[in-house]
Amino acid sequence: MRRLCAAALLLFSLTGCAGYHIGPIQPYYLRAVHSIAIPTFKNSTLIPRISVLITDSVVKQFQQDGTYRIAGRDDADAILIGEIDQVVRAPARSVRGNVLATVEFNLVMKVRYSLVDRATGKALGPAAFVYGTTSFFVGDDITTDERQALPLAAEELAVHLVSQLSEGW
Secondary structure: OHHHHHHHOOOOOOHHHOOOOOOOOOOHHHOOOOOOOOOOEEEEOOOOOHHHHHHHHHHHHHHOOOEEEEEEOOOEEEEEEEEEEOOOOOOOEEOOOEEEEEEEEEEEEEEEEEEEEOOOOOOOOOEEEEEEEEEEEEOOOHHHHHHHHHHHHHHHHHHHHHHHHHHHO
């Protein structure tokens, strides 16, 4: 009798999970988009090779998220057009006793992007901005320190961009 009750209890407890599915929940205006092409972002800054760094970070984040499949330009449903507007370094903390010397900087990247339908060329949503930030401490060479901080800001920027397109915010 105990086995029969345990089997019935197990059967009833498993039936509630039958209709639940885990999967991507896209914004309504992107419901027809399943694959995205991501050409290299345009670089409007004076920092060399940053467009490849940011584009690569965005592609990796899309692959990690899994909501959209990355495809070539001819096979994709939409194309992500991006432009790096600015990369700004601002002092965050000065040396104790010398306010003119900086010991820590904040680095901010700003990218403008839009998602375009591949077949019609029409924008699928409004153009938007996304930011990526990080901070870094100054050592002997500020240029090297900033160059090492760029991938961290690019990664945060990619996380924000992908969440805006896959979740709508």
